[in-house]
Structure formats: structure tokens, C-alpha cells
Amino acid sequence: MTRLVLLHGIAQQHKGPDSLLADWYPALSDGVTLTGAELSREDVAMAFYGDLFRPPGHRGLGEPDLDASDVEEGLERDLLLAWWEVAAREESQVPGPDAAARIRTPYLMQRALDALSHSAFFAGLGDRLLISDARQVRRYFTEPDLRAAVHARFLHALTDRTEVVVAHSLGTVVAYETLCAHPELPDLTLITLGSPLAVRGLVLDRLVPAPHDGHGRWPVPVKRWTNLADQGDIVALAKQLAPVFGARVTDVLVHNGAKAHDVRPYLTARETGHVIAAALGGAVGRH
Template identity: 70%
Template sequence: AGHRALGLPPLDAFDVEQGLEEELLLGWWEAAAAAERRVPGPEEPARLRTPRLVQRALNALSHSAFFAGLGESLMVHAARQVRRYFTEPDVRSAVQDEFAKRVTDRTEVVVAHSLGSVVAYEALCAHPGWRDLTLVTLGSPLGVRKLVFDRLVPPPAGGAARWPVPVKAWTNVADAGDAVALVKELAPAFGRRINDVPVHNGARAHDARPYLTARETGAAVARALNQSDTSR
């Protein structure tokens, strides 16, 4: 029912495209199995990508505290959203443009969740003229090698990503059980200036709501706004 409410066509394992969509679902499966006992994991690393294997991944993810609420079709749509952003230049450009429209001279803090943190990072890198912004990333997949990190613009060099010029402070908040934020600490790849903060969101490890209402997130935003007030 979820995909119908959102106006999305129903999708299943046979609709999953080879490449990035498959890799994302299998990566989420492995991460969820490692974090939650209720999620059955693959018996061995999967070499053969087939609809049956993808179906097993979707079935296993349905046992995950986070993915259970999505349903099979929305899980496929989530993987497709990521794939389209990284492989379709027109989609990427349109998303970046929408983000840029919302940043004004009065913007002080950017809070970005999940794929939104990728959009925010790339947009901030693309606009060095923006100044003195605080970035707070929540449940971010930015550090996931091959699937996300190595597809970023600007591309990382020597295993290190570029620091976005407009960002004066960056707090990254991640739940240990978040299967999307596979790499919990971004500082090793994005710069030691990042403050990596662990958080416990309960059963819904990747949901935006517990991230946004977490005390750690509020503290990061409040700190940025207080510093802005004192500098005026």
C-alpha cells in the first residue's frame, strides 16, 4: 500500500537492475544481518547476481526493524533512487539545482539525511562562494566505498574526499544499527575536522524522525546557531 500512497508503480525483484541497484540491496542485506539477529544473512558471499538472489535479499530485509516498514516495492524504489542519482546526469543536476535554490544568505545550518547528505555534500563542494555553514549529516552513506564514495563529485583522490569550502563545522550522526550508513565514521575519509557522533535510534535505526529528534543532533544545531549569534 505504501508505494500506491506515494504514487509509485509497484516493483519487485525482477525489476531490480543489474549493477548498482543489486549491489545496494545486497550491501543492505549483509549490513542488516550483521546488526540484527532476526535478519537471515547470506550463507556465503554472493558471486552470481540473479533475481532469485535479489528476492532472498528482499525477503531477508523484510525482517529488519528498519526495512520491514518499507515493503518490497519501496525497498526497490529506494535502491533505484540512489542508482538514478549517480547514473543519470539530468537527475543529479535537477536535484542539485533544487538544493541550491534553498540555500540563501540567511542559511546557517544544513541538516541532511541519508541520500540527502550526498546531495548536500556535492552541492556544498560545487558552491565555494557560500560561506560559514555548518553541516549536520544523519544516517549518511557518504563513506560507503564503490557504491557511494567513489561516485562522488568532485571525485576523491588517494582515498580522501575533498572538504566542502563553505563548511566551517561538520557533525556526522550515525546509529550503529543503520544498514544504510554502512561506514559510521566519516572523519578518516573526509577530514579529521568532522565530529563523528554515535546515536541510538532504537528499532528504526535509519528513520529520519529519530535522527532529527536525537539529543546529539539538537546539540550540533544549537551549537552552530549559538556560535552564529555570538559572532554578530
């Protein structure tokens, strides 16, 4: 009965498909309700892959300790620096990369982590969680078996009745790559929330299929693609996807308040509800 499939992003490794759906569905329903429509929970499924990033048991408590010395060169480092640069530009309380380094923290990665600790966007995330988030992105792009397993989870959630895919954050990359790899899938509407797909150097150039002359391939099963982004969403560094993936993408700006990248305000937005209701057509119930 699955008509709509949800696809999450990073930092969900300690949840599961049912618990995550229970967290997302009320917001999804609220957004659709604003349009005068309704969406049954039985029509919605969560494509869950977070457990693939869950580390094995260890003797310590909580997440394994990580600090600036654990940040790997390449994507992990570059991603944290990009977040730092944008956070400093958007939030006056965040010292920028050009600010004078404090004597106690001359190390570049430690400076970045210290600066991000002042960001409202990353409120509550310590060094360990910031590094863990960047590491999940790096692992997705650099570990082929893991990447394939994530794609398989999404593919398994799709049915011949699926009409809409709503993907958030790294989940937009998973959706894009999987749909490109399976042109035989039935037509569907793709809705991306807080997507980093068009971020050059960090994400776009690592996609499969690779972009050609700076432009990404259109995923064949997608008949409509709407991308929603908050101007303050640091993860969605490039707010518009149409310049990269073609004019058929409809880019929409929304306002999510302080939690710019949180999926729930994305889902409760009237703009998101309208796109979902339109994609599901007359079969969506009316109040």
C-alpha cells in the same frame, strides 16, 4: 529569514516542502529545546526534491509493481545486497547471504528481498518499496540531468542568512556535492544524519568530485561538519566520516531505538540539538 536548511533523503516523492517540514520541525524543535534553546519555524526551510522522483501517472493503483526481476545490475543490485549483508549481521532473525536458499526462492535478488522482509529495520517495506528506494539512489548517480536538478533545488533553498544545513541519508550526498561545487557560498555548518557518504564502492567512489587516494575533498563553504549515526543504521554502512573526509569532521554516535535510520529520532537527539544550537550561537532564543 532562513537560517537553517533541511535536506531530505529518498522515498519522499509523494510529499512536498511544506508537508515534509511540518513532519520534521517538531522533532527538530524538540532536539534544540533539550539544550535550553529554541528555534523558530520561520528560521527553517526544507530543500525539497522528492517530486523529481515521482513517476508519471499510470493505469494501475499505487506505485508501479516491481519484483526481483526488475532489479537492475550494478548499483541497485549491489545496494540491496549490501543492505542484506548488514541486516543479517545486525539482526539474528535475518538469514544471511550464506544461508541455504529455500527451494522456492533460489534467485539471488529474491533471496535478498525475502531476507530483508524479516528485518526490523525495513519493517513494513515490501519488495516494491525496497526496490524503489534502491532505484532512487541509482537514478541519482546515473542520470546527470536529474542529479543537477536535485542540486539546484538545494541551492535555491540557501540564502545569504543560512548558517546551518541539516541533511539526512541521500540528502547528505546532495549537500556534499553541491557545496563542493559552489566554493563561493558563505560559511556554514554542515550536520549529516545517517549518511552513506563514506560507503566505498556504492557511494564514495561515485561522488563528484571524485575522492583522491580514497579521501574525499573538503567542501569549501563548510566551516564545521558534524556527522551523527546510529550503530544500527543500515543505510549509514560506514558510521565515521572523519577517516575519509578528514579529522575536521566530528563523528558522533547516537541511539535511535528501533527506527535507526528515521530522521525524527536523529533530530530529537540531544547531541543533534547541541550541535544546532552551538552553530546558531547566541542568536538562538533561550527559555
